Amino acid sequence: MAETLTVRFRLRAAAAIVGALASLLSHPARCQISPNQANRITSAIGNRIEALTIEGGDLGLAGGRYRIRGSDDDMDMDVSKFSGSGEIGDPRSLGDLNIAWQPRVQGSIGTVDADSHSHSGSRNGVGGQFSTFAIEFGGGARIWLGDQFSLAPTLMGMYGHTSDDSTAAASSQTSQTQTVAAGANTRLGWNENTWTVRPALNIQYAITWNRTIFTLSSDATFFHTEFAGGSNSNMVEGNAGTLANGIDIDIPLRKQLYGHELRTGGYFSRTELLGDLKDGLDTEHVYEIHGRLVLDFLNQFWKVQWLGVGGSYVWGANFSGWTVGADAAFRF
Numbered sequence: 001m002a003e004t005l006t007v008r009f010r011l012r013a014a015a016a017i018v019g020a021l022a023s024l025l026s027h028p029a030r031c032q033i034s035p036n037q038a039n040r041i042t043s044a045i046g047n048r049i050e051a052l053t054i055e056g057g058d059l060g061l062a063g064g065r066y067r068i069r070g071s072d073d074d075m076d077m078d079v080s081k082f083s084g085s086g087e088i089g090d091p092r093s094l095g096d097l098n099i100a101w102q103p104r105v106q107g108s109i110g111t112v113d114a115d116s117h118s119h120s121g122s123r124n125g126v127g128g129q130f131s132t133f134a135i136e137f138g139g140g141a142r143i144w145l146g147d148q149f150s151l152a153p154t155l156m157g158m159y160g161h162t163s164d165d166s167t168a169a170a171s172s173q174t175s176q177t178q179t180v181a182a183g184a185n186t187r188l189g190w191n192e193n194t195w196t197v198r199p200a201l202n203i204q205y206a207i208t209w210n211r212t213i214f215t216l217s218s219d220a221t222f223f224h225t226e227f228a229g230g231s232n233s234n235m236v237e238g239n240a241g242t243l244a245n246g247i248d249i250d251i252p253l254r255k256q257l258y259g260h261e262l263r264t265g266g267y268f269s270r271t272e273l274l275g276d277l278k279d280g281l282d283t284e285h286v287y288e289i290h291g292r293l294v295l296d297f298l299n300q301f302w303k304v305q306w307l308g309v310g311g312s313y314v315w316g317a318n319f320s321g322w323t324v325g326a327d328a329a330f331r332f
Contacts, residue, residue, distance in 0.1 A: 050236060052112050053132055053162060079113075082108070082110065102141065152203075152204070194225050222240075246267050263294050263308075281319065
């Protein structure tokens with residue numbers, strides 16, 4: 001039963017999800033919209049703020065550089081993220097039961113820069129230039145039901161800040177997208193603060209064969225987000241979720257480099273996007289394939305298990321991106 005704290009530091013040029021704003025014409029005489037159109041725009045803004053916050057601050061979603069081709073607008077995103085999770089200490093027995101547990105900690109911090117362009121003639125698209133900062137922290141426990149099978153229920157809290165960096169001189173397209181609430185005046189330079197509650201459950205089954213470790217995992221995560229101050233109290237409030245299933249392979253290469261064994265491996269996963277996250281990204285699911293090459297430092301350097309480099313390619317309907325960065329694991 002391994003207790004591993006995995007940390008990924010990826011200045012991955014970007015990450016997945018969305019900017020936030022509405023779209024109309026720049027001249028006041030031509031900028032009239034109906035209440036129904038304003039409601040749709042406001043809903044789209046709220047979904048995208050929530051999606052940007054989750055993408056920037058949640059450890060379950062990869063950072064990177066992404067291109068999103070939506071039905072009403074396109075978006076380019078850059079996400080930088082530092083995140084980690086893992087168990088601390090040796091497994092502890094629960095009485096006379098054949099069950100053990102370990103405390104688990106999780107955390108993440110990240111930023112998103114997004115540039116969205118509404119399709120020509122679209123009044124339902126979201127356009128603008130947006131910046132998001134998000135941070136989350138929490139934990140729980142990993143419960144071992146055997147040497148290979150375990151569950152990890154966790155609870156985290158997340159704070160996010162999203163702002164519109166558009167300027168009136170940026171483009172007529174951008175200035176058309178600033179309606180932020182039904183019946184509200186158009187404006188530039190809004191900002192929104194949010195808080196999010198994140199309960200989750202990880203299920204994991206590990207198999208070892210000739211020192212190669214295969215890990216099957218499933219993660220179900222729920223996000224409830226609400227307004228915590230900013231320009232418009234009616235814009236952000238909603239629910240989202242993810243369901244990720246994947247397999248990770250860790251392979252020792254039996255080759256030495258600078259006195260450390262080389263290891264390779266990676267993972268493949270599919271993540272279902274639910275609720276406001278699906279609407280904000282305009283994608284129902286994404287795939288990720290990741291590869292890594294690392295040096296084994298276990299029992300040789302502090303609590304480090306391995307250090308190396310890794311990269312991923314992520315894709316889905318209307319969606320593609322990539323990420324590269326450091327890949328590190330710690331064992332406590």
